[in-house]
Amino acid sequence: MRWNRWKVGMGVLAALLLTGTSAAMASATRGDILLVPERIWTAEGDAAHTGWAVLIHDGAIAAAGPLNTLHAPAGVQRIDLPGTTLTPGLIDLHSHVFLHPYNETLWNDQVLKEPQDYRTLEAAAHARATLLAGFTTLRDLGTEGAGYADVSIKRAIDEGMIPGPRMFIATRAIVATASYGPGPRGFRSDMELPGGAQEVSGVDAAIRATREQAGHGADWIKLYADYRVGADGSTQPTLSLAEMKAIVDTAHLSGRPVAAHAASDAGVRLAVEAGVDSIEHGYGASEATFKMLKQRGVAYEPTLTAVESTAQYFDHYVPGQSEPTPRMRDAERAFRTALKLGVMIGNGSDVGVFTHGDNWREPANMVRDGMTPTQALHAATDVAARILRQQQTFGRITPGLRADLAAFNGDPSTHIDDLQHAVFVMKDGVIYRTPQTTP
Numbered sequence: 467m468r469w470n471r472w473k474v475g476m477g478v479l480a481a482l483l484l485t486g487t488s489a490a491m492a493s494a495t496r497g498d499i500l501l502v503p504e505r506i507w508t509a510e511g512d513a514a515h516t517g518w519a520v521l522i523h524d525g526a527i528a529a530a531g532p533l534n535t536l537h538a539p540a541g542v543q544r545i546d547l548p549g550t551t552l553t554p555g556l557i558d559l560h561s562h563v564f565l566h567p568y569n570e571t572l573w574n575d576q577v578l579k580e581p582q583d584y585r586t587l588e589a590a591a592h593a594r595a596t597l598l599a600g601f602t603t604l605r606d607l608g609t610e611g612a613g614y615a616d617v618s619i620k621r622a623i624d625e626g627m628i629p630g631p632r633m634f635i636a637t638r639a640i641v642a643t644a645s646y647g648p649g650p651r652g653f654r655s656d657m658e659l660p661g662g663a664q665e666v667s668g669v670d671a672a673i674r675a676t677r678e679q680a681g682h683g684a685d686w687i688k689l690y691a692d693y694r695v696g697a698d699g700s701t702q703p704t705l706s707l708a709e710m711k712a713i714v715d716t717a718h719l720s721g722r723p724v725a726a727h728a729a730s731d732a733g734v735r736l737a738v739e740a741g742v743d744s745i746e747h748g749y750g751a752s753e754a755t756f757k758m759l760k761q762r763g764v765a766y767e768p769t770l771t772a773v774e775s776t777a778q779y780f781d782h783y784v785p786g787q788s789e790p791t792p793r794m795r796d797a798e799r800a801f802r803t804a805l806k807l808g809v810m811i812g813n814g815s816d817v818g819v820f821t822h823g824d825n826w827r828e829p830a831n832m833v834r835d836g837m838t839p840t841q842a843l844h845a846a847t848d849v850a851a852r853i854l855r856q857q858q859t860f861g862r863i864t865p866g867l868r869a870d871l872a873a874f875n876g877d878p879s880t881h882i883d884d885l886q887h888a889v890f891v892m893k894d895g896v897i898y899r900t901p902q903t904t905p
């Protein structure tokens with residue numbers, strides 16, 4: 467495992483240099499580009515359009531429609547993508563680029579033993595893998611002990627120094643005192659442990675932490691409404707309603723939305739009452755609680771793949787063979803309830819728990835648990851963009867939006883698993899992957 471990671475690391479380094487060069491070249495010659503796939507799924511409606519093409523001008527989508535109706539300028543660079551479906555660049559609303567799979571290294575050991583410098587280099591490699599898989603935007607919900615290093619990753623991507631998706635970042639995340647790992651339970655009580663997030667107690671401390679994170683560069687504020695703090699290890703609420711309200715009000719004053727980790731029914735309910743904008747996980751939420759989300763327009767990210775992955779690592783679960791674990795059944799029940807009620811469901815996977823670049827597993831799991839392929843595609847494109855308040859910038863293939871695009875072999879609008887076959891990726895009009903380049 468250690469050797470594997472080293473080899474992967476070397477490959478990534480070489481490819482980083484190569485990709486950096488090609489990205490720079492692409493932006494230097496950023497002219498008009500005509501993309502001609504087999505079909506296009508625009509996220510405007512549900513149907514894919516065979517025989518359509520997309521014209522890119524100055525990093526934006528200039529036109530999309532039947533190839534013979536597009537007026538491509540002379541000298542346009544035409545790129546044929548036979549056998550593929552072109553979609554808006556995909557969005558994952560729940561990632562941790564500073565984590566890697568727990569069957570490689572347990573979460574405690576990543577936070578306690580991996581130097582932040584090393585984790586930042588890992589994060590750069592993870593960002594690259596994500597982009598090349600067709601995911602052009604991430605909402606990264608907490609650095610898990612790596613401080614404010616996400617601010618630097620985002621900056622390096624924005625400056626074109628490293629390839630990666632657009633990043634919406636949460637920096638440290640806010641937790642109640644002694645209510646998040648590592649420990650303190652299970653460790654010597656005289657040990658000074660680094661926090662996986664920023665601990666607060668009281669309204670003043672909650673306001674202060676929110677302002678500090680915003681001041682350092684957080685786009686979203688992430689809080690933990692509950693955690694495994696029960697005397698028996700059960701999930702129980704952590705921050706009080708007053709503390710969460712203070713965080714939400716402070717964040718909203720500065721124009722920042724709030725995402726809440728909440729797995730128990732009580733935790734979800736308190737977070738919604740406090741006014742958060744999205745609920746992460748929600749496995750234990752009741753139908754009555756999901757109705758509250760629906761009524762208040764709160765988004766929901768189901769993170770089905772996090773549950774599946776931990777079942778694989780720790781419960782011997784084998785996809786397609788084993789019976790789902792009790793936790794997987796809870797997650798599925800919550801997802802089906804939210805889907806039935808029409809709650810706004812965004813694609814959020816908790817990737818980092820599983821391998822970066824395998825983000826496609828979440829839309830695939832959403833289809834396994836009841837969505838149609840086009841519902842899952844919407845959750846990962848226009849709906850996710852709306853949750854990010856970016857629907858006027860990306861998330862659909864329509865004139866005026868930025869050219870964030872991905873093409874996949876096959877047709878994910880009918881076979882969602884085809885999302886694992888990305889062959890072309892463009893972000894902001896810059897090409898990062900074509901069928902001719904092997905990453």
Ligand SMILES: [Zn+2]
Nearest residue numbers: 560562607816
């Ligand atoms: Zn998470």
